[in-house]
Amino acid sequence: MAERLLIVHGPNLNLLGTREPEIYGSATLEDINELCRRTAASYGLEADFVQSNHEGELIDAIQAAAGTAAGIVINPAAYTHTSAAIHDALKAVGLPVVEVHLSNVHAREPFRRHSYVSPAANAVIAGAGPAGYQYAVDHLAALLSL
Ligand code: CA2
Numbered sequence: 001m002a003e004r005l006l007i008v009h010g011p012n013l014n015l016l017g018t019r020e021p022e023i024y025g026s027a028t029l030e031d032i033n034e035l036c037r038r039t040a041a042s043y044g045l046e047a048d049f050v051q052s053n054h055e056g057e058l059i060d061a062i063q064a065a066a067g068t069a070a071g072i073v074i075n076p077a078a079y080t081h082t083s084a085a086i087h088d089a090l091k092a093v094g095l096p097v098v099e100v101h102l103s104n105v106h107a108r109e110p111f112r113r114h115s116y117v118s119p120a121a122n123a124v125i126a127g128a129g130p131a132g133y134q135y136a137v138d139h140l141a142a143l144l145s146l
Contacts, residue, residue, distance in 0.1 A: 002046045006049075006073070008051075012077055014051050035131075036137055043137075055083060072090065081116070099121040103126070
């Protein structure tokens with residue numbers, strides 16, 4: 001059976017492609033999921049997806065990945081800057097993690113420069129737009145020696 005990756009999208013990312021295209025571009029979340037799916041398939045991996053506007057639902061999905069997924073790609077969105085709980089969940093499952101941000105969070109408001117999630121991630125990609133998700137899947141495949 002194919003190994004699986006979990007792709008986690010945080011709050012408001014369901015709005016991608018409909019608002020603030022000058023910051024987040026015109027790709028929809030489904031476009032990004034399709035990019036992840038295709039990139040994962042190129043390594044013989046399958047991808048599962050979750051988007052939620054609720055912190056607890058994201059944590060439930062991360063916990064459920066233990067035993068079902070080989071790695072996690074996560075854009076925690078605004079929870080990046082607030083959530084010790086998402087950090088703890090990622091540490092608890094012990095899977096390889098790549099944190100992705102569409103925008104360059106370091107070139108924006110000062111509050112976006114700090115991530116609670118980064119210490120729980122193997123790698124962080126910011127500012128590459130949707131391609132960042134492709135690079136994240138590529139990196140997980142490398143960590144999995146695929
Ligand atoms: O750059 C990123 O990917 C972010 O994780 C996006 C978050 C933001 O809070 C982080 O600082 C950086 C916001 C996601 C909101 O997405 C929207 C998409 C379309 C319209 C409005 C919001």
